[in-house]
Amino acid sequence: xxxxxxxxxxxNRANLGLYRPSFxxxxxxxxxxxxxxxxITARAFVPHDPFNVRLDAMLLPPSAEYLxxxxxMGRDVFSRVLVGSRDILxxxxxxxxxxxxxxxxxxxxxGYLRGVFDEVLSRIGEAVISLPGVIMALLLIAALGRxxxxxxxxxxxxxxxxxxxxxxxxxxxxxxKDFILAARARGDSxxxxxxxxxLPNVFSVVVVEFTVRMTFAVxxxxxxxxxxxxxxxxxxxWGLLVAQAYGLLVAGYWWVSLFPTLAIASxxxxxxxxxxxxxxxxxxxxxxx
Amino acid sequence: MxxxxxxxxxxxxxYRSARGTVDAVRSATLQIAPGEAVGIIGESxxxxxxxxxxxxxxxxxxxxxxxxRLAGCDIVNASExxxxxxxxxxxxxxxxxxxxxxxxxxRIGPQVVEQLRAHDQELSEAEAxxxxxxxxxxxxxxxxxxxxxxxxxxxxxxxxxxxxxxxxISCRPKLIIMDEPTTGLDVTTSIQIIKLVRELRQSYxxxxxxxxxxxxxxxxxxxxxxVMRHGEIVETGTTAEVFSRPSHAYTRQLIASIPREVxxxxxxxxxxxxxxxxxxxxxxxxxxLGQARTLTAVDRVGFRLAQGETxxxxGESxxxxTTLAxxxxxxxxxxxxxxxxxxxxxxxxxxxxxxxxRQAVQLIFQNPDASLNPRQTIAQILKRPMQLYRSCxxxxxxxxxxxxxxxxxxxxxxxxxxxxxxxxxxxxxIAIARAFAAKPRVIVCDEPxxxxxxxxxxxxxxLLLRLQREENVSYLFIxxxxxxxxxLGGHLIVMKNGSCLEAGPVSDVFRAPQHDxxxxxxxxxxxxxxxxxxxxxxxxAQRH
Numbered sequence: 001x002x003x004x005x006x007x008x009x010x011x012n013r014a015n016l017g018l019y020r021p022s023f024x025x026x027x028x029x030x031x032x033x034x035x036x037x038x039x040i041t042a043r044a045f046v047p048h049d050p051f052n053v054r055l056d057a058m059l060l061p062p063s064a065e066y067l068x069x070x071x072x073m074g075r076d077v078f079s080r081v082l083v084g085s086r087d088i089l090x091x092x093x094x095x096x097x098x099x100x101x102x103x104x105x106x107x108x109x110x111g112y113l114r115g116v117f118d119e120v121l122s123r124i125g126e127a128v129i130s131l132p133g134v135i136m137a138l139l140l141i142a143a144l145g146r147x148x149x150x151x152x153x154x155x156x157x158x159x160x161x162x163x164x165x166x167x168x169x170x171x172x173x174x175x176x177k178d179f180i181l182a183a184r185a186r187g188d189s190x191x192x193x194x195x196x197x198x199l200p201n202v203f204s205v206v207v208v209e210f211t212v213r214m215t216f217a218v219x220x221x222x223x224x225x226x227x228x229x230x231x232x233x234x235x236x237x238w239g240l241l242v243a244q245a246y247g248l249l250v251a252g253y254w255w256v257s258l259f260p261t262l263a264i265a266s267x268x269x270x271x272x273x274x275x276x277x278x279x280x281x282x283x284x285x286x287x288x289x
Numbered sequence: 290m291x292x293x294x295x296x297x298x299x300x301x302x303x304y305r306s307a308r309g310t311v312d313a314v315r316s317a318t319l320q321i322a323p324g325e326a327v328g329i330i331g332e333s334x335x336x337x338x339x340x341x342x343x344x345x346x347x348x349x350x351x352x353x354x355x356x357x358r359l360a361g362c363d364i365v366n367a368s369e370x371x372x373x374x375x376x377x378x379x380x381x382x383x384x385x386x387x388x389x390x391x392x393x394x395x396r397i398g399p400q401v402v403e404q405l406r407a408h409d410q411e412l413s414e415a416e417a418x419x420x421x422x423x424x425x426x427x428x429x430x431x432x433x434x435x436x437x438x439x440x441x442x443x444x445x446x447x448x449x450x451x452x453x454x455x456x457x458i459s460c461r462p463k464l465i466i467m468d469e470p471t472t473g474l475d476v477t478t479s480i481q482i483i484k485l486v487r488e489l490r491q492s493y494x495x496x497x498x499x500x501x502x503x504x505x506x507x508x509x510x511x512x513x514x515x516v517m518r519h520g521e522i523v524e525t526g527t528t529a530e531v532f533s534r535p536s537h538a539y540t541r542q543l544i545a546s547i548p549r550e551v552x553x554x555x556x557x558x559x560x561x562x563x564x565x566x567x568x569x570x571x572x573x574x575x576x577x578l579g580q581a582r583t584l585t586a587v588d589r590v591g592f593r594l595a596q597g598e599t600x601x602x603x604g605e606s607x608x609x610x611t612t613l614a615x616x617x618x619x620x621x622x623x624x625x626x627x628x629x630x631x632x633x634x635x636x637x638x639x640x641x642x643x644x645x646x647r648q649a650v651q652l653i654f655q656n657p658d659a660s661l662n663p664r665q666t667i668a669q670i671l672k673r674p675m676q677l678y679r680s681c682x683x684x685x686x687x688x689x690x691x692x693x694x695x696x697x698x699x700x701x702x703x704x705x706x707x708x709x710x711x712x713x714x715x716x717x718x719i720a721i722a723r724a725f726a727a728k729p730r731v732i733v734c735d736e737p738x739x740x741x742x743x744x745x746x747x748x749x750x751x752l753l754l755r756l757q758r759e760e761n762v763s764y765l766f767i768x769x770x771x772x773x774x775x776x777l778g779g780h781l782i783v784m785k786n787g788s789c790l791e792a793g794p795v796s797d798v799f800r801a802p803q804h805d806x807x808x809x810x811x812x813x814x815x816x817x818x819x820x821x822x823x824x825x826x827x828x829x830a831q832r833h
Binding site: 182186197201 | 619620642644651652654655656660661662663664665673674677678723727
């Protein structure tokens with residue numbers, strides 16, 4: 001699918017032959033792949049057990065033994081950061097993919113069916129988008145209970161409306177074209193027109209939306225975990241690590257919160273750079289920073 | 290002989306791009322004497338516009354070789370400031386699409402003032418305004434003082450084109466280049482523009498370089514004609530010579546592709562009526578409270594279409610012909626009226642049409658670039674009607690696709706291609722094949738040739754006529770081009786402002802039009818044969 005999208009657009013056909021990935025993209029891809037590998041394999045390879053409490057090794061600064069130092073319970077920060085990548089990546093990925101898929105379906109229906117359906121759902125979407133995301137997520141999680149599944153559902157729900165708006169706009173551009181009229185005139189069903197005629201023509205927008213949502217998902221998960229509404233202990237989730245350790249900053253134990261913070265930043269930035277590059281391939285535009 | 294205004298000697302123009310170079314123009318030589326009108330004829334991609342633009346020195350991303358002298362100035366090696374002085378002052382340009390050339394956020398008058406000011410900075414505000422209003426008067430714009438303060442979207446396309454002509458003559462240039470100035474306009478509007486161009490040439494005495502793919506327009510404005518093909522000038526000569534005794538095979542083909550005789554529309558009264566419409570009314574607007582103005586797009590129009598017959602619906606844009614086509618195909622509903630297919634009347638609500646009703650009436654669109662889904666292969670596109678109407682067993686579909694491709698004279702391996710890999714004419718053949726794939730009884734053709742080049746148009750029309758004979762389908766043919774109607778034969782209805790003004794067999798209507806508007810349309814699109822005949826006579830008179 002991907003290769004077809006790339007090869008179909010004339011703009012890109014010329015580019016691909018000469019395509020040289022930028023330095024930033026190479027670095028971003030390496031960082032991202034590092035975290036994906038860490039999420040899959042880190043538990044087997046980390047130098048120390050991330051859950052092992054050692055009261056004799058509390059708050060040790062970074063050293064050869066403890067690369068990132070230890071926390072206030074003597075646990076190895078390096079191991080905890082590596083292992084902590086698993087939850088944030090899994091939750092973000094599922095939140096982004098469910099949010100993009102449901103938003104795409106909703107956007108297709110709103111853009112093609114129009115009418116009252118579109119009016120009502122557009123207003124609901126605007127209401128959802130206009131609320132601060134964190135507040136709504138906190139309320140919903142408070143109602144649903146704290147779990148990774150609830151976290152995925154809540155973030156996906158918020159994303160769905162944003163994605164639906166973008167896809168609806170892309171569908172509106174296509175829906176008046178003659179090949180859609182031709183399908184309607186020959187009596188094709190709405191579902192056929194949406195999924196077989198329209199969806200392939202807006203698929204590049206869907207891909208870009210997904211990568212952008214991935215960036216925001218990582219951010220949202222880290223945020224909610226920091227606030228205590230996201231991934232729950234004992235998982236060494238990055239947001240949780242920062243939340244547990246930022247009080248120690250005042251006392252000078254900077255390494256306990258610095259490394260998980262850097263991990264969040266590196267993941268968000270690497271996904272953003274990749275998303276931006278994919279968007280440039282597919283639509284020739286930069287993402288808003 | 291006086292020095293020519295424009296002297297082009299052995300000019301070659303090459304476009305450079307990432308994917309290589311394209312020779313747009315190859316060793317072109319052309320002179321235009323002061324006050325002379327030269328027409329360039331050619332299809333899209335023939336290099337006619339590139340050559341014309343090079344006269345103004347506007348050839349970005351291209352290498353220009355050879356010599357171009359405009360009023361004694363060397364254009365090829367001229368500096369940008371020199372070129373700026375020449376543009377507007379010595380040579381001016383009227384582009385094809387006036388809507389794109391005018392700034393939508395600026396009033397019309399000031400846009401022409403800009404041009405005057407660019408060449409005369411001393412000009413006072415009041416003086417400039419007066420000059421522009423004078424110019425508007427000369428191009429026959431109604432209420433020029435009023436128009437000065439209007440915006441582009443508030444005036445018609447013909448008026449927009451007049452504004453651009455006013456701007457082009459504003460600095461009394463020695464040469465005006467017109468790039469398809471009538472292509473986007475209705476026939477009756479374009480005939481007025483042509484008249485205006487001829488008048489202005491007489492009063493201003495400027496030379497004219499007129500680009501068009503429309504032979505009858507070129508024949509009427511120019512003294513000499515240049516025929517271009519694949520970047521080369523294949524023929525030049527006086528208009529009369531070229532049209533009456535074309536020497537190059539391509540020119541002969543171009544001239545032959547314009548039908549001169551009304552196609553024979555044999556009396557087919559014995560054929561049963563397949564599609565009939567009565568008193569179709571379609572109104573837009575109105576609102577629930579009836580406060581908004583209603584627009585009647587189609588006003589009590591009816592027709593009868595016999596099996597294997599063609600009914601052409603002729604009208605200008607806004608006449609309601611496309612709305613009528615969409616009602617017939619069931620894309621929109623009519624407010625009143627009755628449509629019957631064979632003996633059965635179709636439900637008023639188009640959503641309640643059965644699949645068989647829809648199968649019987651197929652549609653071909655104007656623009657093949659938009660009517661084929663760019664993400665589907667030709668095979669997928671052609672198979673869809675077969676799947677939907679179950680008109681073909683699933684194991685026979687590939688064979689049927691090959692058969693359809695053969696019927697529209699395309700190679701069988703096109704089935705695997707995407708629409709973007711086909712030319713405009715080939716895409717339209719696919720659209721035709723898709724319509725026939727459903728095995729319909731009626732095909733509604735909505736201007737299927739107007740987006741195509743002239744020689745491609747003829748081939749597509751021939752194809753449609755051949756398939757009609759073979760499959761015995763009926764065409765409801767929407768068009769504004771009377772030459773196409775002439776080639777199709779059959780019956781004709783003339784629409785204006787939503788109502789039907791005249792109906793009858795094509796040959797009768799062409800011979801003796803009943804309505805003033807029909808006469809106007811017919812005189813606006815003269816038979817090229819008549820023009821050629823007149824010219825040949827004039828040529829003989831000169832000789833004697």
